Amino acid sequence: MATERNSVDLVDDTVVRQFARAAVLAALIGVAALVGIPYPLSPAPVTLQVLFVFLAGLVLGPVWGAFSLLLYLTAGAAGVPVFSNMTAGIGVLFGQTGGYLWSYPIAAALIGVIVHRGTTLRDLHDVSLTVVVGALVAATIVIYAMGSVYMSWVLEMTLWEAVTVAALPFIPAEIVKMTAAIAIVRSGRITPVRS
Amino acid sequence: MLTYEPDETLAHRLDPRTKLAVQIGFAATALAHTTPRALAVLSVVTALVLFGARVSIRRTLVDYRFALLILALAPLIAGVTLGSPWFDTADAVASGLASYRVLLILLVSAAYVRSTPVRDSRAAIQWTIPGKPGQLLGIGVALVFRFLPVLQGDLRTIREGMAARLGSERSAVDRASTIGILGLTRAFDRADRLSLALQARCFAWNPTLPSLAFSRLDYPVLVLAVALAFSAFV
Amino acid sequence: MIEFQSVSYAFDDVPVLEDVSLSIDDGEFVLLAGGNGSGKTTLLRHCNGLLEPDSGDVLVDGTPVAEDLIAARSSVGMVFQHPRDQFVAATVGADVAFGPENLGLERREIDRRVTAALDAVNMAGREDDQIDALSGGEQSRVAIAGALAMEPTHLVLDEPFTGLDEPARRSVLDRLASLMADGTGVLLATHDLRDVCGLADRIIAMRNGRVAVDGPLAAVLDDLEGLEVRVPGR
Amino acid sequence: MIEFQSVSYAFDDVPVLEDVSLSIDDGEFVLLAGGNGSGKTTLLRHCNGLLEPDSGDVLVDGTPVAEDLIAARSSVGMVFQHPRDQFVAATVGADVAFGPENLGLERREIDRRVTAALDAVNMAGREDDQIDALSGGEQSRVAIAGALAMEPTHLVLDEPFTGLDEPARRSVLDRLASLMADGTGVLLATHDLRDVCGLADRIIAMRNGRVAVDGPLAAVLDDLEGLEVRVPGR
């Protein structure tokens, strides 16, 4: 019995806390993607996924935020119906919206790095609004750049055609999501785990 | 909804790693080729895969209907030009062929989803990705699978909890923000309780992995996967 | 008065309530007994329209619930089986005030009701406590206060005593007794009759979604045998 | 043996445990009684290092918990106050196997333990059931099985009987009795002594975070007055 126990290598308690949050957030993005509203102006549906990408970066920071999104992509690839309109499968990752999906971990990491200035998390009340807005805008640019470039390539459209259908129509919705993300973290009811 | 269904098909009997390899090989070559001839060959492969997993094409197309809508739109968008001739048929055909290969990739992955329980995917991840990242991704997939319905249930009970005390009398904005913030705090509370549960049950870096083994069936299929991957370069 | 007229309900084709008829008069205290999964919670959720019958009718004070949901929800107060499902605010005071606010009452009246309701569950002066930081039993009490503060004419409680300590249980029972004296009808689900049957006028026991027993406790005690409920003196 | 040596603990400066000393021997069944908010759950969470004392020591089999978390977590099995907080997998079998897997046992031994644990709680053959589709009582039993499968030498249960119907309660009690006979130490929190005190060796009653009473039930029955717990015969 003793030898058996000694071989157990427990996951550190602070890692467990961050990991559990990352996993639940990944599931939450799946819930947000359940109802994709098809949007007549674009070949991509309007969903709330991006809002949770924002929150992942803000609340979990660059490492665990990015991990959470990577886990989201892995779960979808493994057959958990977390992509828009309850779809799943590796095919979606290579499909026409694949560029957006691959951008999520990068966007979350970017937000985390800008807002927390590194891997130790800061109290979000100490971060100026300008920095938060700047981080969210930068992440949004990454998401749409990757989304449109990939779409133009995989569907053989010109880049400009892709941008007009895959980026521009979403700008108003994106502003709403940014506002919501800021309101949520400012409400103080969800705070980063800092130790 | 397209999900795993227990069955005895050829695809169900394959090791999940083999099936992952086939999908990746197929996607690689499909992304590299849009000639009608290549697409014809890939269509045959797709048909075989779907047959091997006994996937109903009609049902699958219904599940991917939103994606299909988009794939159908793309050639139109590509074809439209500002100014004469207003519609460029060559552009539209090129985009149409490109869209078609995306459809094939989606169908092949549908065969995986239909034939592979999440538990097998988890095992494949833990066996394939080395070290701690592989462990966390593997367990994480199982947790996402568990929490997806739980969080949906939370949203339902929040709405019911509000309705029972006449929350319906509040403004739409007030209601939406209450549901949003409550949904989030509840999810994070769940995460914090989940971490206690994991700790209490000895969550470790080196657990016993779910067992996986290649059978004789897997080897020819693996060869096919490698062939598909290499064909991306020809 | 709450009335069920041959109500049936199924979750995804699995029948959970079958041909249930019953009524609870004003000022009456009725226990709803039955083992795990017998359909108690499902029945209670019909009283204020959280669920709608597949067939049959539920009437509150003579009006079908579906016809006037607001009337039903303001006259039927409900305490959920899991208190955590019911909270809509971060602090005790804000949560208990939620219902009265939706009734459009004046601030002073709201404050009076919040104080009185917290008093009744032995949580006086705890308005500013965070709900997340309460112990399990304290959360159950706040959930009960939330329903009491609406001062409904009918109260529906789903196993309200699980987790409550002895003084809290007594104080809630006292409060129920005085409410009943003022004409409030009470329907209380439980599988432990020992604590409440002194006060109850009648017992309705369920089995497999059907009403198996309905009558005054003394008269039906023997019929409760085999219904998976705990009865006094055993 | 589990020992507390003048343990104190505060949540954000609010003292919740104050100078708690006690011990539970192997094979002993100790009840932890006390009203809502008296600190039972907080105390139990110290037994396997989910919380760490601000001052004082908690020892499991003579070793401070903080010094050897692995030993503490593998030898103290814990059943949470809310079973729903405890599940880490979507199906019964996967959940019960989680602990043994993380102990790094062999697959065959894991399967044996899962079968034995589910057997012990009358859930044999239910491995593939979805946890969310179980009734409340069945969920409680699966939670208990998850702790049993780790074959701990101490078992810590936080109000395991709330929500269980009569047959379920009996079968869990039977299992506890046979575990004790095999030398497992059991610490069970409750504020209703009526159901369990026949089996218990000793009662520890808490008030405001302090141990108010500690002794065999017969000897301390009168001292329990005013401790907000329900005792037999009242």
Ligand SMILES: Nc1ncnc2c1ncn2[C@@H]1O[C@H](COP(=O)(O)OP(=O)(O)OP(=O)(O)O)[C@@H](O)[C@H]1O
């Ligand atoms: N959301 C649901 N989906 C499918 N089945 C459900 C759902 N909710 C309840 N059931 C099933 O309906 C039946 C009755 O459930 P209900 O919750 O009404 O039981 P109960 O009498 O309240 O039991 P308990 O004492 O455990 O609270 C059970 O068999 C349960 O499995």
Ligand SMILES: Nc1ncnc2c1ncn2[C@@H]1O[C@H](COP(=O)(O)OP(=O)(O)OP(=O)(O)O)[C@@H](O)[C@H]1O
């Ligand atoms: N996370 C927390 N933050 C702050 N205070 C807390 C927290 N958890 C518990 N408390 C407080 O600690 C005290 C003891 O709580 P605990 O949960 O240990 O009580 P308990 O004896 O288990 O009660 P119950 O019978 O209601 O389960 C309570 O007053 C509670 O308000």
Ligand SMILES: O=C(O)CCCC[C@@H]1SC[C@@H]2NC(=O)N[C@@H]21
């Ligand atoms: O298939 C998927 O799950 C990916 C959907 C991507 C939707 C993109 S993300 C950016 C943009 N904003 C939206 O609301 N929808 C699109």
Ligand SMILES: [Mg+2]
């Ligand atoms: Mg119930």
Ligand SMILES: [Mg+2]
């Ligand atoms: Mg407790």
